[in-house]
Amino acid sequence: MDVFWLVLTVLGLAVLGYWLGRTRALRSVAGDSRYLHSLPSYYGTNVALMTLVPAFFVMIAWLLIQPLIINDTVADMIPERAAQGAGELSLVMSDVRRVAAGLDAAVEQGALTEEEAASIRAEFTDIRARLGEIGVALGQEVSASTLRAAQVYRSMTASGSFWMSVVVLLLAGGGFATALMRTDKDFRARNVVESGVLAILFLAASIAILTTLGIVLSLIFNTVEFFRLYPIDDFFFGLTWSPSFGGGSELGVIPLLWGTFYISLIALAVAVPIGLFSAVYLSEYAPKPVRAFAKPLLEVLAGIPTIVYGLFALLTVGPFLQSVFGDDTVGWMQSASSVMTAGLVMGIMLIPFVSSLSDDIINAVPQAMRDGSYGLGATQSETVRQVILPAALPGIVGAILLAASRAIGETMIVVFGAGAAARLSLNPFEAMTTVTAKIVSQLTGDADFSSPEVLVAFALGMTLFVITLCLNVLALYIVRKYREQYE
Amino acid sequence: MYDAPTAAEQALQQHDIKISSRNVQVYYGDTHAIKDVDVDIEDKTVTAFIGPSGCGKSTFLRCLNRMNDTIDVARVEGEILLDGENIYDKKVDPVQLRARVGMVFQKPNPFPKSIYDNVAYGPRIHGMAKNRADLDEIVERALRRAALWDEVKDRMSAPGTGLSGGQQQRLCIARAVATEPEVLLMDEPASALDPIATSQIEELIDELRRNYAVVIVTHSMQQAARVSQKTAFFHLGNLVEYDDTSKIFTNPEDPRTESYITGRIG
Ligand SMILES: Nc1ncnc2c1ncn2[C@@H]1O[C@H](COP(=O)(O)OP(=O)(O)O)[C@@H](O)[C@H]1O
Ligand SMILES: [Mg+2]
Numbered sequence: 001m002d003v004f005w006l007v008l009t010v011l012g013l014a015v016l017g018y019w020l021g022r023t024r025a026l027r028s029v030a031g032d033s034r035y036l037h038s039l040p041s042y043y044g045t046n047v048a049l050m051t052l053v054p055a056f057f058v059m060i061a062w063l064l065i066q067p068l069i070i071n072d073t074v075a076d077m078i079p080e081r082a083a084q085g086a087g088e089l090s091l092v093m094s095d096v097r098r099v100a101a102g103l104d105a106a107v108e109q110g111a112l113t114e115e116e117a118a119s120i121r122a123e124f125t126d127i128r129a130r131l132g133e134i135g136v137a138l139g140q141e142v143s144a145s146t147l148r149a150a151q152v153y154r155s156m157t158a159s160g161s162f163w164m165s166v167v168v169l170l171l172a173g174g175g176f177a178t179a180l181m182r183t184d185k186d187f188r189a190r191n192v193v194e195s196g197v198l199a200i201l202f203l204a205a206s207i208a209i210l211t212t213l214g215i216v217l218s219l220i221f222n223t224v225e226f227f228r229l230y231p232i233d234d235f236f237f238g239l240t241w242s243p244s245f246g247g248g249s250e251l252g253v254i255p256l257l258w259g260t261f262y263i264s265l266i267a268l269a270v271a272v273p274i275g276l277f278s279a280v281y282l283s284e285y286a287p288k289p290v291r292a293f294a295k296p297l298l299e300v301l302a303g304i305p306t307i308v309y310g311l312f313a314l315l316t317v318g319p320f321l322q323s324v325f326g327d328d329t330v331g332w333m334q335s336a337s338s339v340m341t342a343g344l345v346m347g348i349m350l351i352p353f354v355s356s357l358s359d360d361i362i363n364a365v366p367q368a369m370r371d372g373s374y375g376l377g378a379t380q381s382e383t384v385r386q387v388i389l390p391a392a393l394p395g396i397v398g399a400i401l402l403a404a405s406r407a408i409g410e411t412m413i414v415v416f417g418a419g420a421a422a423r424l425s426l427n428p429f430e431a432m433t434t435v436t437a438k439i440v441s442q443l444t445g446d447a448d449f450s451s452p453e454v455l456v457a458f459a460l461g462m463t464l465f466v467i468t469l470c471l472n473v474l475a476l477y478i479v480r481k482y483r484e485q486y487e
Numbered sequence: 488m489y490d491a492p493t494a495a496e497q498a499l500q501q502h503d504i505k506i507s508s509r510n511v512q513v514y515y516g517d518t519h520a521i522k523d524v525d526v527d528i529e530d531k532t533v534t535a536f537i538g539p540s541g542c543g544k545s546t547f548l549r550c551l552n553r554m555n556d557t558i559d560v561a562r563v564e565g566e567i568l569l570d571g572e573n574i575y576d577k578k579v580d581p582v583q584l585r586a587r588v589g590m591v592f593q594k595p596n597p598f599p600k601s602i603y604d605n606v607a608y609g610p611r612i613h614g615m616a617k618n619r620a621d622l623d624e625i626v627e628r629a630l631r632r633a634a635l636w637d638e639v640k641d642r643m644s645a646p647g648t649g650l651s652g653g654q655q656q657r658l659c660i661a662r663a664v665a666t667e668p669e670v671l672l673m674d675e676p677a678s679a680l681d682p683i684a685t686s687q688i689e690e691l692i693d694e695l696r697r698n699y700a701v702v703i704v705t706h707s708m709q710q711a712a713r714v715s716q717k718t719a720f721f722h723l724g725n726l727v728e729y730d731d732t733s734k735i736f737t738n739p740e741d742p743r744t745e746s747y748i749t750g751r752i753g
Contacts, residue, residue: 288559368596372659374557376609376666377586386608391599 270347275354653684
């Protein structure tokens with residue numbers, strides 16, 4: 001059965017179960033809901049949850065695990081000579097899946113019977129031509145082993161989804177029946193629903209955590225793979241970044257880190273004072289109408305996609321800076337792309353972020369602090385400087401660290417504004433590049449996926465991940481510590 | 488320096504009027520929170536404001552040092568004279584005024600700074616100390632007057648927020664006293680404290696009377712009876728009765744005062 005219909009069936013069963021559970025509970029007390037242990041809707045929800053949760057849980061797990069198992073089995077059938085490296089195996093496997101899909105299509109259109117699809121042999125039939133007739137184009141002749149693998153793939157997938165349907169329907173039906181049978185006026189449906197809700201929430205939380213874990217693991221594996229091909233100290237301490245896909249690359253991360261650091265520094269130098277001052281204005285001085293208007297506006301600014309800022313850097317800020325500092329005047333700036341361009345625009349991007357976070361933090365300083373200060377004859381700005389900002393300082397530092405980690409991870413503005421040259425220089429008007437921009441350029445070339453020039457992207461990603469993680473942890477730690485102060 | 492005044496002096500001072508209000512109205516937007524209040528607050532006296540919750544005690548207290556200016560919707564009409572000068576006059580700088588009329592709040596609100604910096608806050612802002620030694624002396628004097636010196640003299644650089652509730656409130660009193668105000672306003676200064684801390688604060692208020700006019704808002708009638716010489720009873724924004732504390736508690740003129748004192752309205 002199709003997954004779509006399976007889901008629909010289970011959902012239908014759940015709806016039916018809700019209604020039946022409710023009715024049955026009410027019937028057990030002759031329609032007087034006061035004698036029920038729980039509200040009638042709880043009995044319905046109980047049946048619905050018992051139908052849904054186990055069935056869907058198993059279905060999701062099955063859908064995740066089945067392709068892994070099938071791939072594994074089928075990959076074993078590919079003879080060694082057809083698949084040498086990891087990259088090639090994945091190519092062969094995608095061929096297998098394509099042939100399998102072609103056979104499916106052929107059966108559907110009646111070009112082949114189910115029997116034929118399962119038994120034809122590449123040795124006797126021109127598969128490519130027959131599939132071509134029905135509109136499935138294959139790039140090369142289908143080898144005997146690929147065809148056999150495709151057939152096994154098909155049959156395993158078919159039986160897998162058949163058994164999945166059976167198991168899921170059984171579970172749904174079983175849950176449905178059990179829950180319905182237990183429905184009775186003394187049954188504590190309310191408490192059971194409570195644990196059902198807990199199970200759903202727990203499931204959601206674990207999916208979030210497991211995904212993160214998966215991402216980190218894939219980063220780690222590929223990074224380890226990279227360090228097997230490229231010496232680790234050359235990566236961390238190398239002063240030159242010059243990848244060449246022909247081999248003999250120098251992949252030192254220092255110039256990239258320097259670019260990242262330099263651009264972030266300029267961005268923060270722009271964003272922190274402006275963001276902080278605007279936050280102070282908004283939270284302490286602005287009349288209500290101004291605040292009601294400006295605060296949402298700032299939040300809209302924070303929602304502009306960074307690619308738009310990138311365009312702004314490329315088309316407006318870069319040329320403007322060049323006209324001021326370029327060859328026509330002082331001659332510091334050779335091209336529109338520079339650390340300054342990217343840093344300024346990134347700073348502008350971060351202003352609403354800093355200001356909105358700081359505004360929340362300043363607002364969290366209790367009114368009693370302000371009253372205390374005014375009551376001693378302090379002016380507004382004395383109060384801000386000597387009481388409010390010191391009280392909010394840890395939180396503001398946290399906000400700045402969060403902004404820094406955003407600056408470090410920013411890509412689009414750098415791609416458009418900073419140029420692509422990895423360089424170690426102090427001149428902010430020179431083009432430089434960052435870790436993120438290089439990850440993009442290393443992965444978007446069409447090099448072999450197992451070469452160090454591509455795998456280095458994962459090492460770069462890992463480096464970035466560790467740096468931002470540390471910053472975020474530090475920021476959260478500081479912010480949390482600050483929160484405790486007023487409890 | 489702070490010798491007790493002689494009996495004759497005290498008798499004289501009893502009649503000095505420190506603050507007098509005439510026809511004071513306060514509005515919060517459309518709400519008329521204080522109606523026609525006339526009151527004369529004497530120097531070197533503890534004056535208690537009592538009355539049921541929401542009757543406007545805090546609002547009126549906040550008029551006396553223009554703290555209501557910090558509330559957007561609040562509007563004050565009428566005259567309040569401090570030493571004969573209208574504090575709502577355009578010439579008067581509310582910031583300067585608040586240095587002369589200090590305030591202690593219901594919940595202890597020490598700044599998240601050291602004990603020393605808390606007390607030194609006002610003197611620093613107003614430039615009251617010539618040098619560090621001078622400032623040290625001001626801080627010590629204020630802490631002594633707030634009966635807190637002995638407890639904190641060894642940990643002046645510890646955060647003020649780390650003290651106990653009663654100590655925090657005395658720190659706030661020291662902080663207010665350090666700016667050498669003429670009047671001290673206290674809005675239910677002991678309502679967040681336990682009985683022992685409360686009695687320490689009450690003793691302190693009695694001490695402070697030697698140097699200041701003290702106005703205290705309280706919801707506890709026993710407290711008003713214990714610490715004050717004059718009592719004002721507010722009800723629904725009106726000043727119902729204002730007289731010597733002993734008179735108010737033993738022989739009130741207005742039936743509303745009597746019902747409040749005897750616990751029939753509250
Ligand atoms: N900031 C404010 N905004 C609007 N109304 C207020 C505000 N503060 C107090 N009020 C109103 O003014 C009246 C008097 O309040 P308050 O002076 O706090 O009373 P009390 O201190 O005697 O309990 C109450 O009705 C209260 O709701
Ligand atoms: Mg009050």
